[in-house]
Amino acid sequence: MNKLQKRILANFTVVMVVTVAAVVGMVELKNLVNRSESMRAMESLGRVVSDYKQKNGSIPPESYVDGIIETFAGGPRLGNLNYRARWITFDSPPDTILAYAIKNYRSLFSRPGAIVLRFDGRIEWMDKASFDKLIAGQQTPMELELTPK
DSSP, X not given: OOHHHHHHHHHHHHHHHHHHHHHHHHHHHHHHHHHHHHHHHHHXXXXXXXXXXXXXXXXXXXXXXXXXHHHXXXXXXXXXXXXXXXXXXXXXXXXXXXXXXXXXXXXXXXXXXXXXXXXXXXXXXEEHHHHHHHHHHHOOHHHHHHSOO
């Protein structure tokens, strides 16, 4: 291989490495932005639920939440929201999951998980294993049967 061929091969390698790094970086940035926007949308939903709870003394029904999600801009970012109001009682502990949206990120740094709205209004991101363990302990057999997978 002569000097020109080596230089072309080195330039090609550098361009390929930079291109792959840029693509991976953009995918990770997209996942980060989507997760951030989903968290913000869940925070908005949490405020609406909290306001309703303060005014009416109970959590809103699923039909009310569905109507709210359609009206605010972050609704599509939540994706498939599972609202568990019909399974929550007044004596439920504050850390009970009220609503969640499962996110299936699959990339180098972003892992699947769920955005969780707790009964006491806290919003958090949970990795898939922790979420599955927690929700399994909170769901009744009837809820498992009626909840779409």
